[in-house]
Amino acid sequence: MSATAMNRDVPGIYHKAGSLRAERRWALWVAYISLTVAAIIFLAPPFYMLITSLKGSAEIAGMTGSPWLVRSPTLENYVNIITSPMFQRFMLNSLVITACVVALTMVVSVLAAFALARMRFWGSQMLATGVFLTYLVPDTLLFIPLYQIVGGLGLLNSIWGLVLVYPTLTVPFCTWIMIGYFASIPKELDEAALIDGATWPQMLWKIFIPVALPGIIAATIFAFTVSWAAFVYPTAFVTTPDQMPLTIGVVSQLVRADTFAWGQIMAGALMAALPPVVIYAFLMDYYIAGLTAGATKG
Amino acid sequence: MAEVSLRKIVKAYEGDVQAVKGIDLEIADHEFCVLVGPSGCGKSTTLRMIAGLEEITSGEIAIGGTVVNDIPPRDRDIAMVFQNYALYPHMSVYDNMAFGLLLRKFPKAEIDRRVKEAARILDITVLLDRKPKALSGGQRQRVAMGRAIVRDPKVFLFDEPLSNLDAKLRVQMRTEIKKVHQTVRTTTVYVTHDQVEAMTLADRVVVMNHGIIEQVGPPQELYHRPATRFVAGFIGSPAMNFIPARLENGAAALNLVLADGSVLPVPEDRTARYKSHAGRAVLLGLRPEHLTEPREGRGTYADIAIQPEVIEPMGMETLVHFHLGEARDLCARIDPTLDAHPNTPLRLTADMAHMHLLDPESGRVV
Numbered sequence: 001m002s003a004t005a006m007n008r009d010v011p012g013i014y015h016k017a018g019s020l021r022a023e024r025r026w027a028l029w030v031a032y033i034s035l036t037v038a039a040i041i042f043l044a045p046p047f048y049m050l051i052t053s054l055k056g057s058a059e060i061a062g063m064t065g066s067p068w069l070v071r072s073p074t075l076e077n078y079v080n081i082i083t084s085p086m087f088q089r090f091m092l093n094s095l096v097i098t099a100c101v102v103a104l105t106m107v108v109s110v111l112a113a114f115a116l117a118r119m120r121f122w123g124s125q126m127l128a129t130g131v132f133l134t135y136l137v138p139d140t141l142l143f144i145p146l147y148q149i150v151g152g153l154g155l156l157n158s159i160w161g162l163v164l165v166y167p168t169l170t171v172p173f174c175t176w177i178m179i180g181y182f183a184s185i186p187k188e189l190d191e192a193a194l195i196d197g198a199t200w201p202q203m204l205w206k207i208f209i210p211v212a213l214p215g216i217i218a219a220t221i222f223a224f225t226v227s228w229a230a231f232v233y234p235t236a237f238v239t240t241p242d243q244m245p246l247t248i249g250v251v252s253q254l255v256r257a258d259t260f261a262w263g264q265i266m267a268g269a270l271m272a273a274l275p276p277v278v279i280y281a282f283l284m285d286y287y288i289a290g291l292t293a294g295a296t297k298g
Numbered sequence: 299m300a301e302v303s304l305r306k307i308v309k310a311y312e313g314d315v316q317a318v319k320g321i322d323l324e325i326a327d328h329e330f331c332v333l334v335g336p337s338g339c340g341k342s343t344t345l346r347m348i349a350g351l352e353e354i355t356s357g358e359i360a361i362g363g364t365v366v367n368d369i370p371p372r373d374r375d376i377a378m379v380f381q382n383y384a385l386y387p388h389m390s391v392y393d394n395m396a397f398g399l400l401l402r403k404f405p406k407a408e409i410d411r412r413v414k415e416a417a418r419i420l421d422i423t424v425l426l427d428r429k430p431k432a433l434s435g436g437q438r439q440r441v442a443m444g445r446a447i448v449r450d451p452k453v454f455l456f457d458e459p460l461s462n463l464d465a466k467l468r469v470q471m472r473t474e475i476k477k478v479h480q481t482v483r484t485t486t487v488y489v490t491h492d493q494v495e496a497m498t499l500a501d502r503v504v505v506m507n508h509g510i511i512e513q514v515g516p517p518q519e520l521y522h523r524p525a526t527r528f529v530a531g532f533i534g535s536p537a538m539n540f541i542p543a544r545l546e547n548g549a550a551a552l553n554l555v556l557a558d559g560s561v562l563p564v565p566e567d568r569t570a571r572y573k574s575h576a577g578r579a580v581l582l583g584l585r586p587e588h589l590t591e592p593r594e595g596r597g598t599y600a601d602i603a604i605q606p607e608v609i610e611p612m613g614m615e616t617l618v619h620f621h622l623g624e625a626r627d628l629c630a631r632i633d634p635t636l637d638a639h640p641n642t643p644l645r646l647t648a649d650m651a652h653m654h655l656l657d658p659e660s661g662r663v664v
Contacts, residue, residue, distance in 0.1 A: 186382060186384065188380045188381075188382055188383075188384035189384050189386065191349075191351050191371075191378070191380070191384065192378070192380060192384040192385075192386075192445075193386075193397075194350075194351070194370070194371045194372060195349060195350075195351075195371045195372065195376060195377065195378050195398075196372070196397050196398035196401060196445070196449075197372040197398055197401040197402050198372065198401055199372075202401065206397075207386060210388040211386070211387055211388055213388075
């Protein structure tokens with residue numbers, strides 16, 4: 001008697017197969033509930049920011065009624081912040097820093113990952129692990145020695161100091177992501193390219209980068225987010241307002257002594273969050289997993 | 299196009315593991331040479347050394363008379379087809395085929411002409427705009443071949459190109475590869491573990507085992523005149539039967555005495571060849587097609603009584619599996635109309651004119 005036939009005779013086991021639909025329904029319910037809870041937890045703060053940014057100073061100070069509702073919505077905070085030369089400066093600083101950091105990070109980590117993943121050389125494995133280990137050192141610890149270095153280079157109070165130090169946060173992780181992506185590209189693809197006449201740089205440029213594009217996009221998003229949202233390093237290295245990025249600029253310049261311009265802070269923070277959202281939305285369209293499909297027998 | 303010479307080629311890995319142990323091989327211009335052997339025999343390593351994808355520990359490889367030991371793959375003027383196709387996934391079929399020519403800075407018109415010509419030969423013209431992921435396994439393998447053909451290289455290297463295809467497609471592509479070779483006549487080195495592929499495709503088969511060449515020769519020669527037990531057992535499907543026996547001096551000629559006491563006469567014309575082994579333990583090698591139902595005619599036949607264990611009707615023939623004393627996994631090919639049943643005694647005839655005699659110690663055919 002076969003195992004399947006035996007199962008049919010045992011009550012419960014065979015029956016269970018029929019309840020797949022019910023199990024699926026349960027799984028869906030659990031998924032919906034937990035996702036909804038998670039969405040509420042994560043979306044409540046930005047929603048609160050949005051509500052507050054639409055209120056006038058009087059309404060915020062009034063503290064009457066529900067703080068989740070706006071009685072007389074106004075764009076005054078947005079107008080104030082956009083027209084403020086200070087805010088424009090912060091935005092520009094953040095854009096310059098992030099663009100430079102992302103470019104620098106991607107060049108370094110793609111080249112490093114290609115070498116570590118593909119050009120077999122003595123110690124490459126150890127180096128790859130070493131690169132990742134540096135990521136495990138938190139920036140709250142690193143900023144002290146880095147302060148010395150940045151100071152020594154005369155780059156304190158300068159966005160270029162930040163451009164120099166942010167890659168210590170982004171390069172290790174991006175290199176690690178790229179090593180993983182490059183390692184997943186079949187070895188025969190480089191061999192085919194080598195035989196077809198490609199040099200190593202041509203192989204990287206014409207084969208690896210296009211094939212590993214989803215990985216490169218993931219790494220770019222990571223580098224962008226880290227650089228845009230960095231807080232510890234600018235707090236430590238920049239004190240002059242005209243060199244501040246958005247993250248610390250909004251906080252430090254919109255709080256005068258103990259007066260918090262809440263409406264403007266919220267409007268500024270929301271607008272600061274806009275570029276990452278745009279980048280995500282734009283890059284996600286290109287983030288198609290499984291680009292290697294069809295290269296080899298799969 | 300060119301000839302390929304391998305002289306005393308050794309490939310050793312760390313820890314003194316030798317994958318290839320000093321092989322010599324001359325492959326003529328236009329020749330289709332197949333390296334065949336079980337996995338780990340060094341055939342793929344040898345091919346990869348010819349391609350320049352593996353460094354040579356010692357020895358010399360020459361392509362078209364030029365020693366290529368220190369020449370990178372791109373300057374060896376070779377093209378390679380991989381087992382898993384290795385197509386560039388982000389490029390169309392056309393671009394995949396044109397890539398090598400583009401890197402070599404061929405004029406656009408020439409690239410176009412070559413790609414279209416190769417596509418016509420391989421019957422993939424309608425696929426030129428597609429991406430590899432939109433192709434079937436067989437189509438992908440054609441594209442991989444197309445990529446090799448457009449380059450018009452000195453040598454084609456094939457690394458088990460059909461292993462990933464299903465049985466039917468494999469046979470079809472085998473014919474296709476042979477057809478292409480008959481058209482373009484490029485010197486070809488082809489690696490496979492499938493002896494049927496080796497037999498059907500090759501001008502010359504190189505049988506490898508444990509990093510050495512066991513025998514080199516045209517398919518028919520390997521089949522009919524194997525030099526070693528390994529070649530005798532590897533080439534041919536089902537494999538040759540090996541039956542332990544003693545070679546005895548008979549009244550008129552030599553006889554083989556099996557463990558169960560049955561006596562098989564050795565054809566008279568072999569007496570001189572085998573005489574020195576008289577009185578010694580030997581292995582009788584007989585292919586399944588020479589172990590058949592009793593038949594009439596001239597020749598040296600010997601009857602053997604067996605007890606079939608498994609009967610496999612193949613349509614055009616029936617395979618009978620049995621054992622004979624110590625000799626297990628023996629196989630005979632009989633007429634499909636014959637009534638044979640498992641565990642029912644059956645009489646077979648050994649066609650001794652096609653026998654092989656092997657020295658069990660050296661493993662060489664006498």
